Amino acid sequence: MELFSMAILGLIVFVCYSFTYLIWSLVLQYWKDQPCYMLAYECFKASEDRKLNTDASAKIIFRNKNLGLEEYRFLLKTIVSSGIGEETYCPKIVMEGRENCPTHDDALYEMDEIIFQTLDNLFSKTKISPSQIDMLVVNVSLFSPAPSLTSRIINRYKMKDNIKSFNLSGMGCSASLIAIDLVHQLFKAYKNTNSYAIVVSTESMGPNWYCGKEKAMILSNCLFRIGGCSMLFTNNESLKHQAILKLKCLARTHFGSNDEAYQCCIQVEDDDGYRGFRLTKSLTKAAAKAFTLNLHVLVPKMFPLKELLHYYPLLRKSSKTKSSALVETMGIGLNFKSAVEHFCIHPGGRAVIDGVGKSLELSDYDLEPSRMALHRFGNTSAGGFWYVLGYMEAKKRLRKGDRILMISFGAGFKCNNCVWEVMQDLDDANVWKDCIDSYPPTSLVNPFMEKYSWLNDEYLSFVRME
Structure with missing residues (x-):
């Protein structure tokens, strides 16, 4: 009996020691972590x-x-x-x-x-x-x-x-x-x-x-x-009182081991020797899978405990799915608005913005900054995020304490996402100064069709254009 009591006491001491060591390690890690x-x-x-x-x-x-x-x-x-x-x-x-x-x-x-x-x-x-x-x-x-x-x-x-x-x-x-x-x-x-x-x-x-x-x-x-x-x-x-943003967390996912994903967004030469950037139909599928993998890492870092209690069953379910549809693989049923106030989706194209918005159940208001940045400046590649952020700032949407989720996709195939905290109220009109009052426009339809719809005329099918 005495040996049993000593064993129990030893186990309790070991558990307390382990718990203390864990807490101390987390404290040290927090102290060591450099703010950005x-x-x-x-x-x-x-x-x-x-x-x-x-x-x-x-x-x-x-x-x-x-x-x-x-x-x-x-x-x-x-x-x-x-x-x-x-x-x-x-x-x-x-x-x-x-x-x-x-x-x-x-x-x-x-x-x-x-x-x-x-x-x-x-x-x-x-x-x-x-x-x-x-x-x-x-x-x-x-x-x-x-x-x-x-x-x-x-x-x-x-x-x-x-x-x-x-x-x-x-x-x-x-x-x-x-x-x-x-x-x-x-x-x-x-x-x-x-x-x-x-x-x-x-x-x-x-x-x-x-x-x-x-x-x-x-x-x-x-x-x-x-x-x-x-x-x-x-x-x-x-x-930090001068800062506009603080990096809260960042997750990087590389899906390059998948051949189809690797080839979906790649610089090559065509059959005639012209060099360019090829974007295949597999891009949407690769983006969905890469985003899902990224969320598995990012979500536990950014969500409140209440949402996380619902997260793990959904995580297990989504990890088993074979579907490539954006709606089924990306959002995995989470309420992202419980974790962040703003969504900064890279303005790479309308299909990507709309797909992410649908999968995360975002409103037109949430997607407006990315859509407007695409409309006004196009896809400016890696610099595109900051035109979206500039739109939010010019529209005076960003207030101290707000959180921003940035979502990006890139060749490789990669998905890199992060969360920022807004450190002060932001209202600089920046590069949007000359046009922010006219945004959002009543229509995003490009007038190209009005002038060049004749290209679709059936009789041209029999004509060789020089």
Whole structure:
């Protein structure tokens, strides 16, 4: 009996010790975790002569001699239903008619224009000197020169010689959150509680304009436009009263082991040797699966306990489903509005925005910022998030304490999502200043059909268009 009592006592001591150790480990982990505050961001806005209206779009399309009537009709249908308006911005070399023969200097010019304009505005706005920057991360998927773009920035602004610089390429539309995650990890690794970091997210559009006739590759010309954003971050707790956002949690999912997902969004050459970006019908299926996998990681970090009690049975059920439908695999029955107030879906295309909205049971109000960013600026790749955030801010939707869920998909295939906390009431009109009062418009229908509906006339089926 005495031995039994001693065994019970020993077990109790062991359990208490284990529990204390667990609590202490969690406390230490909390103390060690470095905060990640966003102090400011600046989006790129091109000059008015770059606007791609209906007539400019038609001119670009009709000068491609590789296209025939079937391709013209496909483009007409795609443009009209894309959700993109007439005020997006086109690369300079495309407006000048030189998209079929881009040079290295053209690529550098496009990057310099976007990167240096946004960085100049960011430094001016925050009064932070380039010499104070400790970390620099640049993500551009389709252009990686030597010296790197980070080196080009460091040289231009004469940044300090011990700066930690990283150049990310090939990451696709979700690269912005990858870059931010890298900054957050660097804050933890270097344990300097007074660091500044810059993230630049953009894409090389002009030199990668597709000049062939494959429909799956023409899509990229219809959706992608020039844009980008530069952001300033710090882990300095004393500056949190100046911060606009605080990173609460971030989850990254890579579905590249699946061949179909890997191939659904990929840069290739067509049969005629024209290089472009191919978007296949499998993209929606890959996005649904990747998003579901991501939510399994993200949901426990962002939801209140009450919702989590309903989560695990749904998690087990959704993990067994074989369906690829967005509605059945993405939302898994959770009330996302119990965890966040705002939804920032990457404006990659109308189908993706609508699909995510349907699966998460979001309202038109929730989807409005992403739809309007797509309409006004198009798909600006990794920089697209911040045009959506800018819309929310310009509409004075963001109040202190609000939470924002950012949802992104990218080549690979990747799904990267995160949650931000709004640190102060935000109302800067930013790049939306000249048009925010006219948004949302009464209709998102592109007027391309009004002028070029004749392409669908049956008699043209017997005519070869030159």
